[in-house]
Amino acid sequence: MQFTRNSLSLRSDTMFGVCEALGQDFGVSANWFRVAFAFAVIYNLEYAVLAYAAVGALVLLSRLIYPSRAVAEAEPAHDAVETAAPVAAEAPLLAEAA
Numbered sequence: 896m897q898f899t900r901n902s903l904s905l906r907s908d909t910m911f912g913v914c915e916a917l918g919q920d921f922g923v924s925a926n927w928f929r930v931a932f933a934f935a936v937i938y939n940l941e942y943a944v945l946a947y948a949a950v951g952a953l954v955l956l957s958r959l960i961y962p963s964r965a966v967a968e969a970e971p972a973h974d975a976v977e978t979a980a981p982v983a984a985e986a987p988l989l990a991e992a993a
Contacts (some may be wrong), residue, residue, distance in 0.1 A: 911947075911951050912954075913928075913947060913950055913951045913954055914926075914928035914929045914932065916954045916958070917950070917954065920954075920957075932946075932947060
């Protein structure tokens with residue numbers, strides 16, 4: 896099975912994917928960040944938009960410098976499955992030998 900991951904900024908259910916990316920990076924629900932930005936918008940729209948843009952730029956920069964670990968970890972797991980297949984094929988031969 897091939898795992899495909901769409902860019903957060905290209906998905907139709909996010910607005911640049913800033914809150915989703917922060918949620919992934921910190922390991923919490925993205926809804927907490929969405930609520931925080933909603934309160935910031937109610938408090939002061941200009942600062943909230945500037946903060947959202949600044950955090951979005953930081954997320955973009957961090958994703959360019961440090962690619963996602965999930966994609967990097969998925970590749971070695973694929974190799975491990977391929978190397979385990981010959982071992983499983985040898986199991987009946989070992990059972991006959993016993």
